[in-house]
Amino acid sequence: MSTPFDTLGPDLVTTDPDLVASYARDETALGVSGGAGPVAVVSPRTTADVAAVLAIAHEHRVPVVVRGAGSGLSGAASAPEGSVVLSTRRLTRVLEVDPDERLAVVQPGVVTGDLRAAVAEVGLFYPPDPGSVAFSTIGGNVATNAGGMCCVKYGVTGDFVLGLEVVLADGTVTRTGRRTAKGVAGYDLTALLVGSEGTLGVVTEITLRLLPAPAPARTLVATFPGLAAAGAAVAAVTRAGLDLSMLEIMDRTTLDAVDELTGMGLGADGTPAAMLLAQCDGEDAPAVLERMAALCEDAGAEDVVAADDAAEGEALLEARRQALPALERLGDWVLDDVCVPRGRVVELLEAVERVAEQEALTIGVFGHAGDGNMHPTIVHDAADPASVAAATRAFDAITAAALELGGTITGEHGVGRLKRDWLARELDPGAMAMSRAVKGALDPLGILNPGAVLA
Amino acid sequence: MSTPFDTLGPDLVTTDPDLVASYARDETALGVSGGAGPVAVVSPRTTADVAAVLAIAHEHRVPVVVRGAGSGLSGAASAPEGSVVLSTRRLTRVLEVDPDERLAVVQPGVVTGDLRAAVAEVGLFYPPDPGSVAFSTIGGNVATNAGGMCCVKYGVTGDFVLGLEVVLADGTVTRTGRRTAKGVAGYDLTALLVGSEGTLGVVTEITLRLLPAPAPARTLVATFPGLAAAGAAVAAVTRAGLDLSMLEIMDRTTLDAVDELTGMGLGADGTPAAMLLAQCDGEDAPAVLERMAALCEDAGAEDVVAADDAAEGEALLEARRQALPALERLGDWVLDDVCVPRGRVVELLEAVERVAEQEALTIGVFGHAGDGNMHPTIVHDAADPASVAAATRAFDAITAAALELGGTITGEHGVGRLKRDWLARELDPGAMAMSRAVKGALDPLGILNPGAVLA
Numbered sequence: 009m010s011t012p013f014d015t016l017g018p019d020l021v022t023t024d025p026d027l028v029a030s031y032a033r034d035e036t037a038l039g040v041s042g043g044a045g046p047v048a049v050v051s052p053r054t055t056a057d058v059a060a061v062l063a064i065a066h067e068h069r070v071p072v073v074v075r076g077a078g079s080g081l082s083g084a085a086s087a088p089e090g091s092v093v094l095s096t097r098r099l100t101r102v103l104e105v106d107p108d109e110r111l112a113v114v115q116p117g118v119v120t121g122d123l124r125a126a127v128a129e130v131g132l133f134y135p136p137d138p139g140s141v142a143f144s145t146i147g148g149n150v151a152t153n154a155g156g157m158c159c160v161k162y163g164v165t166g167d168f169v170l171g172l173e174v175v176l177a178d179g180t181v182t183r184t185g186r187r188t189a190k191g192v193a194g195y196d197l198t199a200l201l202v203g204s205e206g207t208l209g210v211v212t213e214i215t216l217r218l219l220p221a222p223a224p225a226r227t228l229v230a231t232f233p234g235l236a237a238a239g240a241a242v243a244a245v246t247r248a249g250l251d252l253s254m255l256e257i258m259d260r261t262t263l264d265a266v267d268e269l270t271g272m273g274l275g276a277d278g279t280p281a282a283m284l285l286a287q288c289d290g291e292d293a294p295a296v297l298e299r300m301a302a303l304c305e306d307a308g309a310e311d312v313v314a315a316d317d318a319a320e321g322e323a324l325l326e327a328r329r330q331a332l333p334a335l336e337r338l339g340d341w342v343l344d345d346v347c348v349p350r351g352r353v354v355e356l357l358e359a360v361e362r363v364a365e366q367e368a369l370t371i372g373v374f375g376h377a378g379d380g381n382m383h384p385t386i387v388h389d390a391a392d393p394a395s396v397a398a399a400t401r402a403f404d405a406i407t408a409a410a411l412e413l414g415g416t417i418t419g420e421h422g423v424g425r426l427k428r429d430w431l432a433r434e435l436d437p438g439a440m441a442m443s444r445a446v447k448g449a450l451d452p453l454g455i456l457n458p459g460a461v462l463a
Numbered sequence: 464m465s466t467p468f469d470t471l472g473p474d475l476v477t478t479d480p481d482l483v484a485s486y487a488r489d490e491t492a493l494g495v496s497g498g499a500g501p502v503a504v505v506s507p508r509t510t511a512d513v514a515a516v517l518a519i520a521h522e523h524r525v526p527v528v529v530r531g532a533g534s535g536l537s538g539a540a541s542a543p544e545g546s547v548v549l550s551t552r553r554l555t556r557v558l559e560v561d562p563d564e565r566l567a568v569v570q571p572g573v574v575t576g577d578l579r580a581a582v583a584e585v586g587l588f589y590p591p592d593p594g595s596v597a598f599s600t601i602g603g604n605v606a607t608n609a610g611g612m613c614c615v616k617y618g619v620t621g622d623f624v625l626g627l628e629v630v631l632a633d634g635t636v637t638r639t640g641r642r643t644a645k646g647v648a649g650y651d652l653t654a655l656l657v658g659s660e661g662t663l664g665v666v667t668e669i670t671l672r673l674l675p676a677p678a679p680a681r682t683l684v685a686t687f688p689g690l691a692a693a694g695a696a697v698a699a700v701t702r703a704g705l706d707l708s709m710l711e712i713m714d715r716t717t718l719d720a721v722d723e724l725t726g727m728g729l730g731a732d733g734t735p736a737a738m739l740l741a742q743c744d745g746e747d748a749p750a751v752l753e754r755m756a757a758l759c760e761d762a763g764a765e766d767v768v769a770a771d772d773a774a775e776g777e778a779l780l781e782a783r784r785q786a787l788p789a790l791e792r793l794g795d796w797v798l799d800d801v802c803v804p805r806g807r808v809v810e811l812l813e814a815v816e817r818v819a820e821q822e823a824l825t826i827g828v829f830g831h832a833g834d835g836n837m838h839p840t841i842v843h844d845a846a847d848p849a850s851v852a853a854a855t856r857a858f859d860a861i862t863a864a865a866l867e868l869g870g871t872i873t874g875e876h877g878v879g880r881l882k883r884d885w886l887a888r889e890l891d892p893g894a895m896a897m898s899r900a901v902k903g904a905l906d907p908l909g910i911l912n913p914g915a916v917l918a
Contacts, residue, residue: 108702108806131704153647164645166654167622182893188802189834190619191871192608192658193878193889194916195898199621199654203647220704247563249586249675291747347643351563379644416646423648434648438637442905443650449904450897461649 011048012068013061013092020057023048031093034078034085036426037342037390046073046087051095055173055181055212061094062210063179071458074206076117076148079140081343082424084151084205084460094210096147102126103213110218111170111187116147116211120154123216132218135162138420139332150211153203155420157328160378161253161289162219164420166202173213174201177451187215200446205422206457208450222289225253227321228297230304230312231280235259237308238282239354242377244303245286246350250296254287255378256328259357261364262372262385265334266327274327280310282357284377285328287321331374332385338370340390342399346410347381347419359409360384367398371406381419382410408433428463466503467523468516468547475512478503486548489533489540491881492797492845501528501542506550510628510636510667516549517665518634526913529661531572531603534595536798537879539606539660539915549665551602557581558668565673566625566642571602571666575609578671587673590617593875594787605666608658610875612783615833616708616744617674619875621657628668629656632906642670655901660877661912663905677744680708682776683752685759685767686735690714692763693737694809697832699758700741701805705751709742710833711783714812716819717827717840720789721782729782735765737812739832740783742776786829787840793825795845797854801865802836802874814864815839822853826861836874837865863888883918 013021022028032045047070052058065072071091078085087093096117104113107130114123121141124134137156138144144154150172155164171185185191185198201208232238238257245255258266260279267274274283284304288296301312315321335341348356357373364371375382384406388399407417407430417423417430432440447454447462468476477483487500502525507513520527526546533540542548551572559568562585569578576596579589592611593599599609605627610619626640640646640653656663687693693712700710713721715734722729729738739759743751756767770776790796803811812828819826830837839861843854862872862885872878872885887895902909902917 108698109804110701153651155645159645164647166651176893176897180893180896182891182897184894184897186802186871187869188804188836188871188874190610190614190802190831190836190874192619192875193871193873193882194886194894195663195901196608196621196654196658197894197897197901199651200901203651208650243563246565291745347641347645349564349643376645381643381645414642416641416643416648418648419643419645420647427648431649436637438631438635439639439649439652441635442631442637442639442652445904446650446652446655446901449900 009047012064012070013048013050016050016060020052021048021050031075031078031095032087034080034083036081036083036086036424037340044089046091046093049093049095051098053098055175058094058175058210058212059179059181061092062175062177065092065455066178066453069453069455071455073457074151074210076145077143079144080148080152080422080424081345082418082422082426084422084424084457086425088459096145099212105130105132107132109187112216112218114146114214114216116145116150116214118146120144120146120149127218128221131221133221134168134216134218136165136168146214147211150202150214151205152420152422155376155381157254157256157376159376160255161251166199168217169198169202169214170217171215172198172201172211174209174211176209177453177456185215203422205424205460207447207461208456222253223291223293224318225287225289225321226293226297227315227324228286228300228312229324230284230309232282232308233310234281235354235357238284241284241304241307241309242353243351244307245300248299248303250300251288251290252286252296252378253289254285256285256374257377258283258328258331258374259372261370262331262335262374265338265372266330269334269337270327270330272327285325328374335372335385335387339387342386342403344384344386344403344406345418345421346407346415347379348410348413348415350378350380352413353377353380353382355413356382356409360406363402363405367402369398369402371402379419380415423461425460428459428461431461464502467519467525468503468505471505471515475507476503476505486530486533486550487542489535489538491536491538491541491879492795499544501546501548504548504550506553508553510630513549513630513665513667514634514636517630517632520547520910521633521908524908524910526910528912529606529665531600532598534599535603535607535877535879536800537873537877537881539877539879539912541880543914551600554667560585560587562587564642567671567673569601569669569671571600571605571669573601575599575601575604582673583676586676588676589623589671589673591620591623601669602666605657605669606660607875607877610836612709612711612831614831615710616706621654623672624653624657624669625672626670627653627656627666629664629666631664632908632911640670658877660879660915662902662916663911677708678746678748679773680742680744680776681748681752682770682779683741683755683767684779685739685764687737687763688765689736690809690812693739696739696759696762696764697808698806699762700755703754703758705755706743706745707741707751707833708744709740710831711740711829712832713738713783713786713829714827716825717786717790717829720793720827721785724789724792725782725785727782740780783829790827790840790842793842795843797841797858799839799841799858799861800873800876801862801870802834803865803868803870805833805835807868808832808835808837810868811837811865815861818857818860822857824853824857826857834874835870878916880915883914883916886916
């Protein structure tokens, strides 16, 4: 099949149906589908190649879906019919790491874990650590404004993006932002592009702010007999202003699954209702975690364990790292990503319990307690339409509960195609109109990832 | 004189020429003028009042210039002919301070220093501290994305804005952002509005992220016989990743002026070429400042003094606080605001020295060494056209030097009307086109602060 992109040559373009099909969707469940799917995959080697792709797409009005690792969970990289997938798989260079200015310049296809390792070699630290850090790309992280476990102390991807090189809808190459620590020249186009999920431009280079490497983190784990006690501990820790670099939570369903997978013995004396995992990477970490231990005990913790060393800390953290793999073993899964005010996490967890009971589904919850960002994970049978329907109802009920609690429909995964119909339930008509106006201004032909973010 | 705003009633609207004239300009020097100036000043009491003002302005195509304290230094609040000035002077309520969620909700007319004091009462901390903190408003700070001395550790105003209530060009009231710690639902309209200097909407409510109050800061001062030595100290401190909450610099011209004003005796043994002032508010402040002292001595510091207590620290800091008042006493002044990569601050200071010599002007430099954000302050005689011409040439030469050093035309004061012709020298044509497209999309009639930011 011939496409307008064939002029770019077979090195950059493939229309092989099997290969194209393998690029058609990201990791999103619940039937976010590309229908007949894309017609071609282009894999540019340079910014000029990207500009050429966009110029052709613009001329022929072909939808363009940018794709990093394809590990997204909201369908932003699920390519619609007739589109071209623009893969960043060859744009994988770390162009610069500057220890004096504490910045790095990278191409979008660099795996985030590799980036973290590259800057660590010169004593620097790139904090954002989404769960997918070992395989997702920095370009995908920028597109979704990804978070992770670090956010409670360090913030999200966007907090570290100083500037971008971006190819606009018509193929124009431009730069936004700066290399300086501060700067307010004109509108913050960088922040507008971060989190825009490939709908406003294609990012081809990212200038990232880095931090000095922190002290090695110390780890503390506390278990609770009830959700309310865990919630009280989180509230007390937050109110005390403890300098934690991680504050994660797992519920009983997740702990049972992790126990089954790892045999860690988390439920030796009966699985606790919830477990908190905290880290502190400050100079006074022992004192901070001692205060946290006391606050957890005051809140009714069953068991509080501080790691003696980094290795033991890593072992404790492994339980959290295995949360999703453990739940995955129970069946097909769909991962929600909602964020509520910190003080209402317990109410969200209670709502999830009610939904699980009502729909007779297993729903494990884990997430970033320090931010209120939770990942209820709905286990179901994708081959059974009734189970899929129940999972869909549960997903909707949980997302609605988050909104009712003053929260947001997405804390860090993005809107994509999965939640585009939800956006107007969170934003008011004015903000929706602003969003559409911005989209229309920057992509008047609507070729950049149409159907993502805005319905 | 009658205006379309008269229907709002005399409580909200004044056309008294003397009062209107007093609202015509902000604190910007160098002939940024409103020409014949605005026709009316409106002082809304509520968001609904603001919406009514915008609806009338939209219908009658009257330019609207929002004004906080009028202390801006880039002419963003210098009102063009025929415009209406929308003053936030009555929108001064702190609506909410929530210690559990660590956020505050405020109206734009709250003075930033008052806001800091209000949240400090419940043990919380709002970091941004522009030099104008005692009189500028949080709305003005949001409009310019203001910075201050805290930025080296804590970032700028925008880093603390979670959400906004904003009135759009046609009078529509909308909300952007969120109250949760994280959230990526849709485009980051909040970040787009922050720093847009009243050209995209009128902010009527601001939700701010707060931090736990830090430990009391400790202070260290070091003097250097030459700029290069001071620059080497800054580079060493940055490379060491010291946790400083302030790192300021003053040059000899500024130190001489401060000495003359305060009699502090800074130049008792000959004024040093530069002084660094640092603070650390971390738990391990004494150790951090000890390391800093050693790095300064290695770099060739003449004198290194650590404050024994908070009172002595305040006394040392007073020299920095008096920098602008001291330079103001020497004549009329224009304050530049450029930011260069940290490692090039010395080159900027040397360029300023050359410009001062060439134009036979006194130019003092002080600023935020930790960020590379410098404020060269050009002393001249505003009554002497030749002196004004020389000051203008000096201003242009310094701003150009910052760009040549890889910096930005404005670190924290904004573009306003003063630097609107400079914007296209910093941004490339693509970014300029994006900016114009966004402006056109959100303010199609061009009534929101026309002539600011974009020429």
